[in-house]
Amino acid sequence: TKGFKKERDVVATVEVGGDTTTTVRVPSKVERLLDLSRPHKNGEDEYIATLGVMSLLAIFKDVLPSYRIRLPTDAER
Numbered sequence: 341t342k343g344f345k346k347e348r349d350v351v352a353t354v355e356v357g358g359d360t361t362t363t364v365r366v367p368s369k370v371e372r373l374l375d376l377s378r379p380h381k382n383g384e385d386e387y388i389a390t391l392g393v394m395s396l397l398a399i400f401k402d403v404l405p406s407y408r409i410r411l412p413t414d415a416e417r
Contacts, residue, residue, distance in 0.1 A: 352388050360395040364402070373399075 356376060363369045375381045377392030 349387055352385070353391060356388065356391040356395055360399065363395075363399055370396075370399075 356373070359369070359372050359376065363373055373392050373396050375392075377389050377396060379386055379389045382388050382392070
């Protein structure tokens with residue numbers, strides 16, 4: 341069973357990595373990573389949930405610096 345778990349972890353890592361790449365290109369695909377990061381939605385797999393959270397953090401860390409926080413303009417209010 342130990343060999344199976346290691347193989348499964350490698351497959352999961354590759355799958356989450358692919359989902360991360362897709363999410364960077366197509367932001368609307370973030371739902372897949374959100375689902376993977378929730379154990380109750382991914383089959384109670386904590387390892388995959390951890391990978392999902394780490395991937396989401398990497399995406400947000402990359403994307404957030406380009407977004408400036410500012411007050412809304414008069415036209416936006």
